[in-house]
Amino acid sequence: GxxxxxxxxxxxxxxxxxxxxxxxxxxxxxxxxxxxxxxxxxxxxxxxxxxxxxxxxxxxxxxxxxxxxxxxxxxxxxxxxxxxxxxxxxxxxxxxxxxxxxxxxxxxxxxxxxxxxxxxxxxxxxxxxxxxxxxxxxxxxxxxxxxxxxxxxxxxxxxxxxxxxxxxxxxxxxxxxxxxxxxxxxxxxSDETGLDLTPIPPLPGQPPNEPVATSTSELEEQKEITLAEVIPPLPGQPPDEFDPKETVEKSENxxxxxxxxxxxxxxxxxxxxxxxxxxxxxxxxxxxxxGKPEEKILSISPKKNTNRRIAMKLVRARFLSWMAIVILPFLGFTIGGIIWWRRQ
Missing domain, CATH: 3.40.50 (Rossmann fold)
Structure with a gap:
């Protein structure tokens, strides 16, 4: 699983x-x-x-x-x-x-x-x-x-x-x-959406409607030539700085x-x-x-430290110490002496 x-x-x-x-x-x-x-x-x-x-x-x-x-x-x-x-x-x-x-x-x-x-x-x-x-x-x-x-x-x-x-x-x-x-x-x-839009007739006394873009390419052209209207500043305020390139970059991002x-x-x-x-x-x-967490840095996760120490009572620890320091070396010498004596 x-x-x-x-x-x-x-x-x-x-x-x-x-x-x-x-x-x-x-x-x-x-x-x-x-x-x-x-x-x-x-x-x-x-x-x-x-x-x-x-x-x-x-x-x-x-x-x-x-x-x-x-x-x-x-x-x-x-x-x-x-x-x-x-x-x-x-x-x-x-x-x-x-x-x-x-x-x-x-x-x-x-x-x-x-x-x-x-x-x-x-x-x-x-x-x-x-x-x-x-x-x-x-x-x-x-x-x-x-x-x-x-x-x-x-x-x-x-x-x-x-x-x-x-x-x-x-x-x-x-x-x-x-x-x-x-x-x-x-x-x-697809390049063209193929939209077939039916024009709405104007109301009496109003000018006729402007033609509507019917394809993706025409919509893109209209998007490119559209300019933002600059609002004049109030008296005593500095004029606003407008950069159309910056607006396009923000919309793309x-x-x-x-x-x-x-x-x-x-x-x-x-x-x-x-x-x-x-x-x-x-x-x-x-x-x-x-998940797109762009603010986070992907990396290797740190490995957790594992406690590998052996917990035992004092009596058992002394027994292991005697086994390693005295008993096992004594057995080794004893076995070696027996083998030497039999070969003689």
């Missing part, structure tokens, strides 16, 4: 709630981030539409996909340029053998340049049963690979046979198993930005794996970045 991840989010003052998009048909307006962790069933069309509408208004969605699953998010992925590989990421067996890991547990120490992973340096994170996630260029969307496997890894096609690289069928690493996407919510899905993170693994955030190396930081930094 994900109880450790939920507890970590609650410690960060997040309110974690489960939602059923099939019953509510839309993401709640107060939701900062939507997390989809290891979906096992297909999403309904209404659920996919709810996610798309949530992203259209600047929401943040975190999707963690496992191999051999198809949640039917093709339309959403195509819109954002997400490419999901059905193969299984296999790590170099020699690397895993050194640290006691199986080949299907990918050991990662290479990360992309992104606020989620900036402070990771060469730190290690572990991903059991991961699938590659890549991206393609889409207008208006910026993609940033987050997690890379090593050069000796590969994407395995045959999951039932022996795990070995097969030229022509498998794909040699490095593999991307996590990508972050950003899109401005002001990006239009207030536009919301939709964010999406897709990882080819959910087990790294499950109980037992969540506390391993940088797994916790990958998860929490992704959620924090998606």
């Amino acid at each position: 994900f109880s450790e991840a939920v507890k970590a989010l609650e410690n960060k003052k997040y309110i974690v709630e489960s939602i059923n998009l099939a019953s509510i048909s839309q993401v709640p307006e107060d939701a900062d981030v939507v997390i989809i962790a290891g979906p096992q069933r297909e999403f309904l069309d209404a659920e996919v539409t709810a996610l798309e509408e949530y992203l259209d208004v600047g929401g943040g969605v975190f999707i963690m996909l496992d191999p051999s699953t198809d949640p039917e998010l093709d339309n959403l992925f195509e819109e954002w340029g997400v490419l999901v590989d059905d193969r299984l990421a296999i790590d170099d067996p020699n690397i895993g053998r050194l640290v006691g890991l199986d080949p299907w547990v990918v050991l990662v120490s290479s990360y992309g340049e992104h606020p989620i992973t900036d402070d990771f340096s060469n730190g290690i994170s572990l991903y059991p049963f991961a699938r590659p996630i890549e991206s393609e260029t889409v207008d208006g969307i910026v993609e940033s690979p987050l997690i890379w496997t090593n050069d000796q890894s590969w994407a395995e096609t045959d999951l039932r046979g022996q795990l070995q690289f097969n030229e022509g069928r498998d794909r040699l690493g490095p593999l991307s198993i996590g990508v972050a996407f950003t899109r401005s919510s002001t990006v239009e899905k 207030t536009s919301e930005e939709a964010r999406l993170v897709v990882l080819g693994n959910s087990q790294f955030a499950t109980n037992g794996w969540f506390q391993q190396q940088l797994n916790k930081d990958v998860f929490l930094n992704s959620v924090s970045w998606l």
Whole structure:
């Protein structure tokens, strides 16, 4: 389960709630981030539409996909340029053998340049049963690979046979198993809206109405040529300084930005794996970045100091001291003397 991840989010003052998009048909307006962790069933069309509408208004969605699953998010992925590989990421067996890991547990120490992973340096994170996630260029969307496997890894096609690289069928690493996407919510899905507006006739004695813009391009032209009316200052007050460029820049900066993170693994955030190396930081930094707390700096969470001292009674402590200082050395000398005497 994900109880450790939920507890970590609650410690960060997040309110974690489960939602059923099939019953509510839309993401709640107060939701900062939507997390989809290891979906096992297909999403309904209404659920996919709810996610798309949530992203259209600047929401943040975190999707963690496992191999051999198809949640039917093709339309959403195509819109954002997400490419999901059905193969299984296999790590170099020699690397895993050194640290006691199986080949299907990918050991990662290479990360992309992104606020989620900036402070990771060469730190290690572990991903059991991961699938590659890549991206393609889409207008208006910026993609940033987050997690890379090593050069000796590969994407395995045959999951039932022996795990070995097969030229022509498998794909040699490095593999991307996590990508972050950003899109401005002001990006239009089509160039022309095709609005067909019916003009309203003027009232008797009034001049005819001015023509109305019927396309996005005309609306943009009107937006560019619109000038603000400067109100004259009151007597004795200095004139106001007006800079139209500054107004345009402020309006552009207030536009919301939709964010999406897709990882080819959910087990790294499950109980037992969540506390391993940088797994916790990958998860929490992704959620924090998606929630857009720009005033906060994403970093590696400090490890809590664990008290590893052994508490025991005085009698037992003296007994252990005698065992280490007197009894064990005496037994060693005795056994050595017996062996020497028998050899003589």
